[in-house]
Amino acid sequence: MNAARWSALHPWRAILGWIAFVAFAVGLAVAIPTHEATDADYRIGESGRADAMVAQAHLEQPDTENVLITATSGRLDVPQAEEAAAAVVAGAKTADGVADVAEPQWNEGRTALLVPVELASGADDEADADAVQAVTDGVQEDFPDLQVRQAGDVSVDAAINDRVAEDLGSAETISLPVTLILMALAFGALIAAGIPVLLAGTSVAATIGLLAPLSHLVPSEPTVSSMIVLIGMAVGVDYSLFYLKREREERAKGHSTLDAVEIAARTSGHSILVSGGAVIASMAGLFVVGNATFNSLAVGSILVVAVAVLGSITVLPALLVKLGRWVDRPRVPLLWRLNRRIGRGGISSRLLAPVVRHPVVALALSGVVVLGLAIPALGMKTHSGTLDTLPTSIPQVQTIKDISKSFPADEGASARVVVRSDGASTQEVEAALEELTTRAVATGDFVSSGRGVETSKDGTTSLVVLGMPFDETDPRVDDALRELRGDLVPATLDGLGEHAVGGGAAESLDFAEQQDGRLVLVIGFVLLLTMTIMAVTFRSGPLAIISTVLNLASIGAAFGVMTLVFQHGWGSGFLDFTSPGFVIDWLPLFVLVVLVGLSMDYHVFVLSRIREHMDTGLPTRLAVERGIADTAGVVTSAAAVMVSVFAIFATLSMLEMKMMGVGLSAAILLDATLVRLVMLPAILVLLGDKVWWPWKPRRPQAVVVQEPEPAYAVTR
Known part of the structure; x- marks a missing residue:
């Protein structure tokens, strides 16, 4: 740990260097604009080919805002509705940013009237949608007996982005004081409580800055900043906790501040490097998916962990040397006494004693609980986010749902068949697509969209849109798409040129199939890398x-909890959501890599302390008991921070964030308690010295065991 030693010997240089690094990184974000991922970056499979063909032929549908007119209650007054629709048409035609206004369309039962408003292609689509919204609001005022509402891709996206920003702002506002309170409980002193938050915050700021130039190599996904805050705060606080607790412990034994920092660097600092490597290896598993979203999340998470590790071995020891004993000031009397009482390890010793005395029983009982939680994961269903996973408290979302019910061919599940002709005439292609529409409708799985065949200006590319009379999450949607791709399209279009089936439903199917095919690869990649790191670090097969098996147990339990809560609706009333009947497709992979990465933090820390005691000649049983008692307070504090921060996300309105919060908070809670503090020590005690093979612990002739000095004590 030369870097930590140098920083301890040259504290001002290390501190100023860190400040300069963070300032430089933040400056990069100001000087270099972030390159956001575009629609083309998300293309996968056959739906991606279809989308690319449509884009190249300039057949993209223009952004459209739909104005829905329905009755406030009872039957719709048809003449009044038509009068309101005429007012919408007249107002929209004069609004800024409007390219065209279609004639009002009645639904089949004449219970709803729809006015599609096509927006002009411009630099500010939101402003154009707002101009139409002003017309809609004006018509609503003139016809109070009707419901006149607007929704479209632009307005819905803007409303969702506003809600996400609101949710994240709320989470960040709450998480900071919660973290500070937990750190105050962990240390009983305000300066010590503030250092982990300071290190984590500066690491996050530096990472967001460095991400700006990197986004030109790997396009940045809009949610990556939130993920950086989430992971950065978790690992930044963890690493500071590991280091600070060990430094305090060594000072309590009578070492000088400089010596205590150096000892902490050799022990906790080494654990931080190994833990950081394990987290980075885990996050690298996201690259295996080969998806723009996961690539961006992987880059952001790897970068923030690397920056946090750098801060932990440079500026953190420098700060501790300069602060000296002032790190334990000012003390909060009640919290300080509570911290001293917990610091003795009394609570953890009482909990651990039965595990060490009866390891078979402890392992069996904990295994049954974990297995019971994991079993529901075998029936986990995944699907991309749909209208049902969006908060109904967003007015535009409810409007889109009502449009989908009244006009299923316009807003429901649909498929887009695209053909790029290879020598065939335009008339031949159009006739084939019309025949395809007839055959598809005859199956009962499709309905005509009424748009007919659309052909590019150069006549080389044509497409037709087929609606489906099913909800987006209905399994029949995927079955219909497979039949369309496997039978109907080849039978009708083969020989005419390149063809592909795309659209929103097809994109969801392609993503699910890609993820299903690679989920096992990601799990294998992550577990293999972390297993290799553990084998090299501890030289023990x-x-x-054991570490890999415990990680699998934690993953299974986490997936089981997510399945029970969000697929089966357990606790939906308490968490204030309606179960969509599935788990959003990208979340299991994300929870997997984050859980394995973060759990390896305290796993390595605990095992390193046990190994230290083994090196002094303690037998395995006593080394396990002493090592876990020494580290239980740190593990509990670290897990409490992560669980609290993730649990805040479970209170947010966006279901994706709620799923992520519940999944991660439950996973970390189970992993830090049942798995690492019950199953791990039980297994270690049962295996004894065999667990360290091929390394052989030293066994002195006689071992005098003394009670450890309180780790909390600080020389006055």
Whole structure:
């Protein structure tokens, strides 16, 4: 740990260097604009080919805002509705940013009237949608007996982005004081409580700055900043906790501040490097998916962990040397006494004692609980986010749902068949697409959209849109798409040129199939890398295998909890959501890599302390008991921070964030308690010295065991 030693010996240089690094990184974000991922970056499979063909032929549908007119209650007054629709048409035609206004359309039962308003292609689509919204609001005022509402891709996206920003702002506002309170409980002193938050915050700021130039190599996904805050605060606080607790412990033994910092660097600092490597290896598993979203999340998470590790071995020891004993000032009397009482390890010793005395029983009981939680994961269903996963408290979302019910061919599940002709005439292609429409409708799985065949200006590319009379999440949608792709399209269009089936439903199917095919690869990649890190670090094959098995247990339990809560609706009333009947497709992979990465933090920390005691000659049983008692307070504090921060996300309105919050908070809670503090020590005690094979612990002739000095004590 030369870097930590140098920083401890040259504290001002290390501190100023860190400040300069963070300032430079933040300056990069100001000087270099972030390159956001475009629609083309998200294309996958056959739907991606279809989308690319449509884009190249300039057949993209223009952004459209739909104005829906329905009755406030009872039957719709048809003449009044038509009068309101005429007012919408007249107002929209004069609004800024409007390219065209279609004639009002009645639904089949004449219970709803729809006015599609096509927006002009411009630099500010939101402003154009707002101009139409002003017309809609004006018509609503003139016809109070009707419901006149507007929704479209632009307005819905803007409303969702506003809600996401509101949710994240709320989460960040709450998470900071919660973290500070938990750190105050962990240390009983305000300066010590503030250092982990300071390190984590500066690491996050530096990472967001560095991400700006990197986004030109790997396009940045809009949610990556939130993920950086989430991961950065978790690992930044963890690493500071590991270091600070060990430094305080060494000072309590009588070492000088400089010596205590150096000892902490050799022990906790080494654990931080190994933990950081494990987290980075886990996050690298996201690259295996080969998706723009996961690539962006992987880059952001790897970068923030690397920056946090750098801060932990440079500026953190420098700060501790300069602060000296002032790090334990000012003390909060009640919290300080509570911290001293917890610091003795009394609570953890009482909990651990039965595990060490009866490891078989402890392992069996904890295994049954974990297995019971994991079993529901076998029936987990995944699907991309739909209208049902969006908060109904967003007015535009409810309007889109009502449009979907009244006009299923316009807003429901649909498929887009695209053909790029290869020598065939335009008339031949159009006739084939019309025949395809007839055959598809005859199956009962499709309905005509009424748009007919659309052909590009150069006549080389044509498409037709087929609606489906099913909800987006209905399994029949995927079955219909497979039949369309496998039978109907080849039978009708083969020989005419390149063809592909795309659209929103097809994109969801392609993503699910890609993820299903690679989920096993990601799990294998992550577990293999972390197992290798454990084997190299501790030079123990059994320990690496045990770590992998425990990670699998944690993953299974986390997936089971997510399935029970969001697929089966357990606790939906308490969490204030309606179960969509599935888990959003990208979340299991994300929870997997984050859980394995973060859990390896305290796993490595605990095992390193046990190994230290083994190196002094303690037998395995006593080394396990002493090592876990020494680290239980740190593990509990670290897990409490992560669980609290993730749990805040479970209170937000966006279902994706709620799923992520519940999944991660439940996973970390189970992993830090049942798995690492019950199953791990039980297994280590049962295996004894065999767990360290091929390394052989030293066994002195006689071992005098003394009670450890309180780790909390600080020389006055």
